[in-house]
Amino acid sequence: MTAAATRWGLLARMDVRRERVIVPATVVLFAVINLSTAATIQNLASDPAQEQALRLTAGTNAAFRFLLGAVPDADSLAALASWRAGLFMVASLGVCAAMAVVRLTRKEEEAGRTELTLAGAVGPVAPAVAAVTVVIGFVIAVSAAMALTLLSVDGADAMSLIAVFAQYLSTGLAAIGLAVVAAEVFPSAHSANLAASTVVLVGYVLRGVADTVDGASWLRWTSPVGWAEAVEPFDSNNLWPASASLVVFAAGLAFAPVVRRRRDLGSGVLAVRPGPATGPGLRSPLVLVWRQSRSIVFSWAGGIAAYGVIIGVVTNQVESLAGSNKAMTDFLESSGAGGTLTQIFLSTMTAFLAVAAVGAGVSLVIRWRSEETSGRLEVLLATPVSRRRYFWTQSSMVGGAIVAVMIAAPTSILVGAGLAGAGWGSTARTVFGMAAASLPAAAATIALAVLLYAIDGRLAIVGWPLLVASWLLGPFGGMLGLPQWVRDISPFTHVPMIPLQAVQAMPLVIPALVAVVFAVGAAYLWERRDLG
Structure with missing residues (x-):
């Protein structure tokens, strides 16, 4: 594996330079959204009746439950702030991470730059290792920002903030594992993006169904977003469900190099269907x-x-x-x-x-x-x-x-x-x-x-x-x-x-x-x- 990933550090530095605008801007966007949400929730500290009204109305509003999940039982403003920006932003991070992996791997391959890179003293899986490393750094930065921005809200304790961090990090890592495999299996960057993002978003939808339809709670356990919800920051702070996402991440990293060694550069495991023998009348x-x-x-x-x-x-x-x-x-x-x-x-x-x-x-x-x-x-x-x-x-x-x-x-x-x-x-x-x-x-x-x-x-x-x-x-x-x-x-x-x-x-x-x-x-x- 060491020889196969030769010079991945150099490629990682190139990827960092390539992402020098998109990644910082995305991290700032996530942090600003969470800061704004936290500030709004913090304002409820002076009006307990308004806080109680929010819990009652949001807890019974199907749109809120479908989009954000059930309101936490913990009696703290930090719990409300985490819930209000929670699962939707968790799913958004998963999509952003998946698209970043595909952008740094399959998109570069389609542009012909990967072929030039591999013509040098570079291992065959080095581009993928570099991309995954850079995107992991991005996911860690967003996860830390989403947890640390809750520090100023009443009721934020260390264990609950760790649980928030785990929600985002585990989902982002699962998305990376899915995307690195999709980039090898599918025949284009577009189809790889679509496949990896769809898995994350379908999981978000299934989680929404589990929170709004009686008897469908089992759907929560079918996707990384559902596993993130099961962490329950500020309630149970149970980190074990997040480990399922780590398994998806590890499986993706193990499977992708195997596929990479067995496919031609520029093609995927799923071949593009050839066109008709006689071209269409354009x-x-x-x-x-x-x-x-x-x-x-x-x-x-x-x-x-x-x-x-x-x-x-x-x-x-x-x-x-x-x-x-x-x-x-x-x-x-x-x-x-x-x-x-x-x-x-x-x-x-x-x-x-x-x-x-x-x-x-x-x-x-x-x-x-x-x-x-x-x-x-x-x-x-x-x-x-x-x-x-x-x-x-x-x-x-x-x-x-x-x-x-x-x-x-x-x-x-x-x-x-x-x-x-x-x-x-x-x-x-x-x-x-x-x-x-x-x-x-x-x-x-x-x-x-x-x-x-x-x-x-x-x-x-x-x-x-x-x-x-x-x-x-x-x-x-x-x-x-x-x-x-x-x-x-x-x-x-x-x-x-x-x-x-x-x-x-x-x-x-x-x-x-x-x-x-x-x-x-x-x-x-x-x-x-x-x-x-």
Whole structure:
């Protein structure tokens, strides 16, 4: 193994330099979110009644339980702060760690840089060892930040902070183990990213089902996120469930080198299906772009649809969770919207999926960038296809992907709710209305990502931070207790919660106009900058 990993330290230093912006920015983002949440919870120290109301309402709100898990029994503000930013951020760290591993391994291989590296005095598994080492450092940094930021909150004790650290660290390590295997097995960086991230996110969803559906608690033990929840910081502080994630990590590290020695560089264990003997009639740029993009569109729409079906099935359990809780009744009445628990849950979850739909657009912008850097776009533009026509073709595909996911999300929720016995008509009005209202905000967000790419191709990757910021500042901002002026930065904050709030024109018209301005500006800039 030592010879196989020769010069991994040098490659690790190269990876650190390559990640010198993304990793520190991600660590700071996680820390800021936790600090803001901790500060908000700490403010409850002066009002015990407000703290008790939060425990009662959040404990019976299915949306909170699905997204964040059960409220801890420990009577401390630190426990509330850890819960409020907990499992969603744990899953987010897992996805970030998986994507970092694939970015430093399979993505480098696709770009041809790994082949050049291995031509030197470098061991065959050295790139993977270097990548894993760097990402472990990233996971440790985030885990420590999430634990240490709770020090200032009342009730934070050493053992509980260690348990918080273990939650994040174990999930991140499990994601690394999954990703390093996916990078060897799957034929592309995109499919490896999708596979590793899907395992983490499906585990998060199954954990949510376990917390909201009677008799489904066993699902908590099927994934790293569920094992992280079982640690129960500030309650049992049981570190043993986290050891299951360490087993996944160790198994991944053991299996990946075996696969690496038996596959050709640039290929995966799962081979790419060869195309037809006679090529398709690519009569227009739209047909070409669709063939290049359809796998991304289908994977995003399918993943969101699967998530939506689970949400729909859970919907039928929402009302029974509240029971006769007076605090929850008072909470609903104080909203002035006359909404039911089911409507609140459906609106909240549809809003989350609407933000996630932007991810399909970001993936296509990244795909667009890869066409540019590979040189294929330059060859295409040497034909009678103009840069303007190609830009609007790609932009239309990006927008169409978001619309497709926006349609898949409410449709799947409706199917799940209908099959579970919930009302078809009322569910359809809520979820389709919420999805339609969110479309202008999604358009403005992805238009900004395209504008940044048009300014400089290297900024295409900024689409992912934009997506995360829109998610955390928008529908998730209320649960994190972020200040209103911070939440107002995200266009999703201004989307009316249909049918709980009246629909007004300005929150829909302004993002739509912003999207148009960004798109026109992007077209102008992209036509005039150098490719590459």
